[in-house]
Amino acid sequence: MIDVILKKGKEKAAMLRHPWIFSGAIDKIKGQPVNGEIVAVRSADKEFLAYAYFNDLSRVALRLLEWDETATIDKAWYKQKIKQAIAARGHILNEDTNTCRLVFSEADFLPGLIVDQYANFLSLQILSAGIENIKEDIIAILREELNPKGIFDKSDAGARKHENLEASQGLLWGENPPEFIEVKENGILYHINIAEGQKSGFYCDQRDNRRILAGYTRGKNVLDCFCYSGGFTLNSLKYQAAHVTSVDSSALAVETLKHNLELNGFKTEQQTSIQSDVNKQLRAFKEAGQTFDVLVLDPPKYAPSRSALDRAARAYKDLNRLGMLLLKEGGILATFSCSGAVDIETFKQIIAWAALDAGREVQIIKQFCQPEDHPVRISFSEGEYLKGLLLRVL
Template sequence: MIDVTLKKGKEKAAMLRHPWIFSGAIDKIKGKPANGEVVTVRSSEKEFLAYAYYNDQSRVALRLLEWDEDVAIDKSWYEQKLKSAIASRAHVLNDDTNTCRLVFSEADFLPGLIVDKYADFLSLQVLSAGIEAVQEDIIAILRQELNPKGIFDKSDAGARKHENLEPVQGLLWGETPPEFIEVKENGILYHINIAEGQKSGFYCDQRDNRQILAAYTKDKSVLDCFCYSGGFTLNSLKNGAAHVTSVDSSALAMETLKHNLELNGFSADQQESIQSDVNKQLRVFKEEGKTFDVLVLDPPKYAPSRSALDRAARAYKDLNRLGMHLLKKGGILATFSCSGAVDLETFKQIIAWAALDAGREVQIIKQFSQPEDHPVRISFSEGEYLKGLLLRVL
């Protein structure tokens, strides 16, 4: 196995079990490893630190896998990691929920691998050269452990370009998923389109937060922005919301939401769907003098990296300022950020600026986070990407 030696003083992150080492920390490489190859990482004193995937095309040149020198990174190692990840989610799946995230990249010691379960189908995202090199082994293990009807590749994410990988999508094994897979989450039915849907097909990371928010919606008027397939919409209606207005710019989202409303038997007079840019639509509502009891703001990732943080902060502030104008006195705002570069304290500050500009007082009722099938390793805070606030706007 090829040795990669770090510069003096650069071994601290590896010793603290952080899974990333940037290219600038590397002193020398004995040999020429292929991108995705497993290498041995050593300190400047030649002491063993970890085994890692190597990639000279990525700023994260080393993705650390294993800190025990006596453990081999072979098929049995991958099998153990996958079995452990799947077993830890077993209790999440039940009669009311048959969809969840089974593997969450670094959190499950498999950097660059995401596996989502949608009923009898699996959706994979392969985001590192190291995982791509062992993809066939991973598929074989998943087949053995889960016996799915089909495994679909959704590795079309922009993150692949950082590893010098082309985006790919298509069937990896088994049956081609139907246009709409029917799944159940918290007793609510959803039609999921893996091939054309966003990310891996469905945002199961909001499962717990949808239920929390729904408790505030009984007999209330709700505005669900960036609604996608209707998670907050459907949970609100199930809990007795008087009316829900759902806004998204995607035609596919509107089509999927329509299917989901029909699946769950909600009548047309309980809900209105609007295909529009959310920021523009919020301004239209303000001009029309419309107000709501409950508002959900769950936008896409505004800050894909720290370099985009300032621009993202302005976007989050403007969005929340517009939203606060539409809430009745004492109304509830559920606002989220899925940008890993925006930590919770920064997000709170952004909301404070939005409240000041909107001329509203705001109370924090609860803090939202990602669910247990999206765990955060204590040594890898970057994995804590989803955060949100449940606010009362006065």
């Protein structure tokens, strides 16, 4: 096995079980590893630190897998890790929920592998060259453990570019998924489109937060922004919201939401769908003097990296300022950020600026986070990407 020697003093992160080592920490490489190959990472004193995927084309040159030098990283090793991840989610899947994230990359010691279950189908995102190299083994293990109808590739994320991998999408094994797969979450039915939907097909990371927010919507007039396939909309209607207005810029999202409304038998007069840019629509509501009791802001990732943080902060502030101006006194705002570069304290500060600009007093009622099928390793805080605040706007 090829040895990668770190510069003196650069071994601390690996010793603390952080799974990333950046290219600038490498002193020398004994051999010529190909991208995605497993190498032994050693300190400047030649002490073993971990086994890792190597990629000299990525800023994260080493993605650490295993800290036990006696371990053999083979198909059996991958099978054990995948079985462990699946077993940890076993209690989530029940008669009310048949969709969740089964494998969450670094959090499950498999950097670059994301597996989501949608009823009898699996969706894979492969975001590292190391996992790409053993893709066939991963497919075989998932077949053995879960016996799905089909396994679909959704490896079209921008992260693949950093690993010098091209986007990849299509059937990997089994049956092609139907145009719409019917899944259930919190007792609510959804039609989701794996092939054309965003990311892996459905945002199951808001499962708990949808249910929590719905508890504040009974008899209320709700505005659900960036609604996608309608998670917050449908949960609010289930909890007897008086009316929900749902806004998304995607025609596919709005069409999918309409399918989901029909699927659950909700009355059409209880809901209005608007295909529009959210910021533009919020301004239109303000000009029309329209107000709401409850408002959800669940935008896409504004800060894909720390270099985009300042621009993202301005975008989050303006979005939340507009939202606060539309809420009645004492109204509820559920606001989220899925940008890993924005930590919860930074997000709170952004909300404080938005409140100041809007001239509104705001109380934090609750902090939202990602659910347990998106766990955060204590040694890898970067895995904590989803955060949110439940606010009362006075």
